[in-house]
Amino acid sequence: MRANSMNSTRRRLLGAGTALGGLATLGLAGCASTGGPSIGRVVVVGGGFGGTTAARYLKMWGGNVDVTLVERGASFVSCPISNLVIGGYRQMADITRGYDGLKSMGIKVVQGEVTTIDVAGRKVRLAGGSELPYDRLIVSPGIDFMWDQVGGLQSAVDAGRVVHAWKAGPQTVAFRQQLESMADGGVVAISIPKSPYRCPPGPYERACMVASYLKTAKPKSKLLVLDANPEVQSKKALFEKAFKDHYSGILEYRPNAEIKEVSGKVAKLEFEDVRADVLNVIPPQRAGDIARTAGLVNINSRWVGVNWLTMESTVAPGVHVLGDATFPAPQMPKSGHMANQHAKVAAAAIIQLLKGQPVNATPVVMNTCYSFVTARDVVHVASVHQYDATDKTFKTVPGSGGVSAAANQIEGRYALSWAQNIWDDMLEAV
Amino acid sequence: MKSTSIARIVRGAASLALAAALPALAQDVNLARNLAATCANCHGTNGQAKGDMKPLAGLSADKIVAMVADYKSGAQPATIMHQISKGYTDEQIRLVAAYFAAQPAARK
Numbered sequence: 001m002r003a004n005s006m007n008s009t010r011r012r013l014l015g016a017g018t019a020l021g022g023l024a025t026l027g028l029a030g031c032a033s034t035g036g037p038s039i040g041r042v043v044v045v046g047g048g049f050g051g052t053t054a055a056r057y058l059k060m061w062g063g064n065v066d067v068t069l070v071e072r073g074a075s076f077v078s079c080p081i082s083n084l085v086i087g088g089y090r091q092m093a094d095i096t097r098g099y100d101g102l103k104s105m106g107i108k109v110v111q112g113e114v115t116t117i118d119v120a121g122r123k124v125r126l127a128g129g130s131e132l133p134y135d136r137l138i139v140s141p142g143i144d145f146m147w148d149q150v151g152g153l154q155s156a157v158d159a160g161r162v163v164h165a166w167k168a169g170p171q172t173v174a175f176r177q178q179l180e181s182m183a184d185g186g187v188v189a190i191s192i193p194k195s196p197y198r199c200p201p202g203p204y205e206r207a208c209m210v211a212s213y214l215k216t217a218k219p220k221s222k223l224l225v226l227d228a229n230p231e232v233q234s235k236k237a238l239f240e241k242a243f244k245d246h247y248s249g250i251l252e253y254r255p256n257a258e259i260k261e262v263s264g265k266v267a268k269l270e271f272e273d274v275r276a277d278v279l280n281v282i283p284p285q286r287a288g289d290i291a292r293t294a295g296l297v298n299i300n301s302r303w304v305g306v307n308w309l310t311m312e313s314t315v316a317p318g319v320h321v322l323g324d325a326t327f328p329a330p331q332m333p334k335s336g337h338m339a340n341q342h343a344k345v346a347a348a349a350i351i352q353l354l355k356g357q358p359v360n361a362t363p364v365v366m367n368t369c370y371s372f373v374t375a376r377d378v379v380h381v382a383s384v385h386q387y388d389a390t391d392k393t394f395k396t397v398p399g400s401g402g403v404s405a406a407a408n409q410i411e412g413r414y415a416l417s418w419a420q421n422i423w424d425d426m427l428e429a430v
Numbered sequence: 431m432k433s434t435s436i437a438r439i440v441r442g443a444a445s446l447a448l449a450a451a452l453p454a455l456a457q458d459v460n461l462a463r464n465l466a467a468t469c470a471n472c473h474g475t476n477g478q479a480k481g482d483m484k485p486l487a488g489l490s491a492d493k494i495v496a497m498v499a500d501y502k503s504g505a506q507p508a509t510i511m512h513q514i515s516k517g518y519t520d521e522q523i524r525l526v527a528a529y530f531a532a533q534p535a536a537r538k
């Protein structure tokens with residue numbers, strides 16, 4: 001090779017390097033991407049288990065995707081592990097994480113509330129009037145409450161007489177404070193709504209945590225578990241054993257005890273009134289408000305139907321819905337873990353769609369819920385769901401999944417590690 | 431030889447290799463990544479677990495395949511993995527194992 005041809009090659013390479021450098025700089029200035037022009041704009045509504053995971057995996061897997069996450073709260077507060085706060089075994093700081101990790105990945109995090117989704121115009125409007133245009137929208141709104149199902153409940157919660165504590169945050173703190181203020185010998189009642197609701201084993205874990213606290217700190221007290229369902233809805237035998245082995249004499253479980261009305265601190269059931277010093281009513285639930293106002297709710301006036309290959313709404317093109325708000329596939333629980341799995345299906349599909357490429361035809365999702373039955377002993381339920389192309393839904397794999405053989409302390413450690421790892425999988429900078 | 435035809439041969443060889451390794455699943459190059467992501471809730475993003483969960487990043491693919499086979503058969507007692515492992519096909523486990531094997535070893 002001659003010297004001058006080498007030089008010209010070197011000049012061309014240098015020239016190309018400068019051009020690429022310029023492009024990368026432009027990319028960073030425009031959207032903090034990892035180089036090259038953006039393949040599209042994705043807005044994510046809701047910074048819980050689903051929304052954060054989707055935003056993070058869009059960046060990890062898509063690279064140069066513009067991602068904006070809109071969330072009302074200043075930080076993420078986890079529902080999983082919040083029952084330990086209610087029991088007094090963890091503090092709010094243990095279940096609270098910020099969004100700085102996502103910000104440092106180039107995800108724009110906007111603290112605000114989306115009030116309108118313009119499906120045809122592909123933009124959302126925020127309270128305050130600003131608009132965010134999108135190519136694909138992810139809505140991960142969690143649940144909101146069907147207040148009208150229980151007379152007097154909303155005003156009782158607003159007044160602080162009754163707590164729901166089914167969204168972690170100030171309600172979690174309020175419930176804990178009421179338990180601490182109650183005199184020994186008092187009565188606590190927990191009302192469980194009919195299924196489906198967020199986190200099937202959650203109310204029974206909560207019952208164990210409250211009973212555990214009473215047993216230690218206020219042993220003359222009682223806990224009434226008023227279940228609208230005919231039986232324990234998840235890990236039944238394991239919870240029933242825990243109630244009997246650890247909390248007999250404190251915890252009384254009543255099936256078919258649906259609350260109709262709240263009056264003062266009295267829970268009115270069909271045939272009796274139950275008076276409690278601390279009243280925790282977990283209200284009946286539906287998809288979060290924004291899903292309803294945006295017209296996404298299309299099943300039983302409560303939930304959002306989705307295409308399971310993409311998590312795209314069956315009524316709103318370009319709008320992908322995750323987590324508790326969705327009408328579930330058979331035996332698919334409403335859980336933070338499942339929302340995280342939905343988010344990865346959506347992130348993978350959206351990147352393909354933005355690139356004009358086919359989406360994964362064989363997605364898999366799985367679920368693990370750990371529940372504390374004492375401060376240390378834990379039970380799990382697990383399931384694996386493979387996509388069935390014929391029926392166009394996820395189906396559990398025969399012979400897979402199941403529950404713990406018995407409550408145990410090894411899974412107590414795993415439960416806490418699960419929380420650490422899933423919170424990182426949602427929020428930690430990559 | 432023109433560079434376009436070289437690129438075509440390289441692409442062809444890559445897809446042949448992939449097709450040979452993964453007959454039924456060769457159509458989606460992201461499948462291993464997507465499947466492995468279903469493990470991340472417990473085993474950490476890309477298998478880089480913290481706490482008491484087992485890190486999978488950087489383990490040999492053969493070791494991961496063998497571990498899961500033992501969970502499936504019951505040879506290796508488990509709290510939960512005997513139930514979860516049975517939800518995945520052997521082919522899916524091979525993809526997941528190859529993906530984790532290629533990840534940098536776990537942070538602590």
